[in-house]
Amino acid sequence: MTVLVLTLAGPLQAWGSESRFTTRATDDAPTKSGIVGLLAAAQGRRRSDSLEDYVGLRLGVRIDQPGRLLRDFQTARSLDGRQPMPLSYRYYREDARFLAVVHAEDSLLELFVDALRHPVFPLYLGRRSCPPAEPLVPRLLDAPLGMALRDEPWRAAPWWRRRCGDEPPMLEFRVDRGAAPELADRVDGSTVQRDEPVSFDPEHRQYGWRTVDLGSVPVPGAPAPAPSGVRLTHDPFEAVD
Amino acid sequence: MYLSRIQLNPQRRDARRLLGSPQRLHAAVLASYPDAPTGALDGAPRVLWRLDVEPDARTFLYVVSPDRPDFAHLAEQAGWPSTERGTSKEYGPFLDRLAPGQRWAFRLTANPTQYVVPEHGGRAKRVAHVSVPHQEKWLTERAESAGFHIAMTPLPGVDSDVAAPVLRVTRRTTHQFSRRGADKPVTLAAAQFDGVLVVHDADVLRRTLIAGIGPGKAYGCGLLTLAPVS
Numbered sequence: 001m002t003v004l005v006l007t008l009a010g011p012l013q014a015w016g017s018e019s020r021f022t023t024r025a026t027d028d029a030p031t032k033s034g035i036v037g038l039l040a041a042a043q044g045r046r047r048s049d050s051l052e053d054y055v056g057l058r059l060g061v062r063i064d065q066p067g068r069l070l071r072d073f074q075t076a077r078s079l080d081g082r083q084p085m086p087l088s089y090r091y092y093r094e095d096a097r098f099l100a101v102v103h104a105e106d107s108l109l110e111l112f113v114d115a116l117r118h119p120v121f122p123l124y125l126g127r128r129s130c131p132p133a134e135p136l137v138p139r140l141l142d143a144p145l146g147m148a149l150r151d152e153p154w155r156a157a158p159w160w161r162r163r164c165g166d167e168p169p170m171l172e173f174r175v176d177r178g179a180a181p182e183l184a185d186r187v188d189g190s191t192v193q194r195d196e197p198v199s200f201d202p203e204h205r206q207y208g209w210r211t212v213d214l215g216s217v218p219v220p221g222a223p224a225p226a227p228s229g230v231r232l233t234h235d236p237f238e239a240v241d
Numbered sequence: 242m243y244l245s246r247i248q249l250n251p252q253r254r255d256a257r258r259l260l261g262s263p264q265r266l267h268a269a270v271l272a273s274y275p276d277a278p279t280g281a282l283d284g285a286p287r288v289l290w291r292l293d294v295e296p297d298a299r300t301f302l303y304v305v306s307p308d309r310p311d312f313a314h315l316a317e318q319a320g321w322p323s324t325e326r327g328t329s330k331e332y333g334p335f336l337d338r339l340a341p342g343q344r345w346a347f348r349l350t351a352n353p354t355q356y357v358v359p360e361h362g363g364r365a366k367r368v369a370h371v372s373v374p375h376q377e378k379w380l381t382e383r384a385e386s387a388g389f390h391i392a393m394t395p396l397p398g399v400d401s402d403v404a405a406p407v408l409r410v411t412r413r414t415t416h417q418f419s420r421r422g423a424d425k426p427v428t429l430a431a432a433q434f435d436g437v438l439v440v441h442d443a444d445v446l447r448r449t450l451i452a453g454i455g456p457g458k459a460y461g462c463g464l465l466t467l468a469p470v471s
Binding site for chain 1: 244246293295303328331334335345347373467468469
């Protein structure tokens with residue numbers, strides 16, 4: 001089983017799955033429509049092109065560095081400056097880093113790797129204004145999807161690791177239901193979200209529902225836990241009588 | 242000697258005023274004594290205090306002093322005057338029970354510093370350690386002369402177990418506050434250490450417990466307290 005492994009890092013990212021009208025939300029992890037759109041853009045597909053050969057593509061993402069939520073109050077005017085456009089709130093993830101693992105036909109994955117190295121259209125992380133800050137480092141891995149999510153090195157930035165200190169956090173993952181049987185004992189919930197792209201055509205955009213399993217894995221190769229015996233509460237009166 | 246404690250109520254405006262400035266809190270602590278001890282010589286008993294914020298956000302003021310304090314004004318301005326008026330206990334009997342080899346959980350808020358001689362000569366300058374490794378090293382190096390060792394615990398290593406000190410820096414802050422009569426503000430880097438110690442020299446440790454460790458003693462630094470190891 002071969003999977004494609006990507007690192008998604010940027011000062012701003014926006015992965016929305018259910019926005020309507022002037023409030024443009026972001027999820028806390030990359031969406032399937034966002035990742036599929038990224039791959040399609042790299043291959044140079046137009047929005048109206050068919051997505052048929054992507055059917056059966058499975059996605060797993062891991063939140064290596066959750067970042068923070070940023071709200072942007074956006075104003076805009078028409079090109080001639082006369083007409084005000086609707087005021088909107090746009091949400092972003094700041095300073096987040098994600099691991100994305102894609103499973104598909106081997107031939108398709110190889111096309112993806114080539115395309116990501118020489119993308120036809122500019123690549124962005126969920127919203128056009130969010131370019132990646134680092135190369136996506138596309139890499140093929142001969143492992144099941146769940147193993148990649150569990151064993152791939154932690155993508156967090158050094159400053160974030162320092163902040164986590166001796167207790168590295170559990171890393172949350174989101175994976176298509178049934179795509180990672182190896183992580184079955186790590187799953188502690190599921191959700192349905194409407195981000196399975198059917199068509200990106202601006203004339204009639206369409207998304208289907210998909211079931212996503214949620215869970216968390218420990219940081220791979222984490223350092224040993226902090227020395228025991230240190231309590232956080234301290235009451236000197238216990239000793240004095 | 243007395244060990245005293247009073248819980249402060251951070252919801253009150255006066256409490257926030259005190260909690261915001263070690264300078265003001267020190268004045269409030271010293272106002273608990275009719276004859277406020279001042280300018281104690283190094284190693285002599287003095288008033289030491291420390292502010293502890295527990296994980297559930299309760300705020301305690303601990304004081305070790307030669308005389309029994311009266312916290313009435315603190316309770317009235319910054320605490321719960323009708324229910325919590327502070328407690329004081331004789332510290333002497335506990336100090337007398339200290340013996341070499343005992344293990345105690347400890348907490349210390351200190352101002353870890355070192356002296357750096359400027360490159361082009363002149364007087365040495367006192368600068369603070371601000372990173373966790375330096376702060377831990379600072380305390381480990383002082384432990385011997387303060388009468389204790391940091392306890393060690395085995396940690397699973399690659400080939401065999403490694404000994405690791407039971408010591409953590411649980412809080413790091415840099416206070417900046419103005420001081421009357423000085424044109425520049427005072428900057429004070431404080432680190433709260435939690436860990437387990439082994440008594441090495443009981444007499445020296447007794448002196449450490451009542452005279453404090455390191456600089457910044459007037460600003461809530463240097464007070465070491467012990468509790469049973471759980």
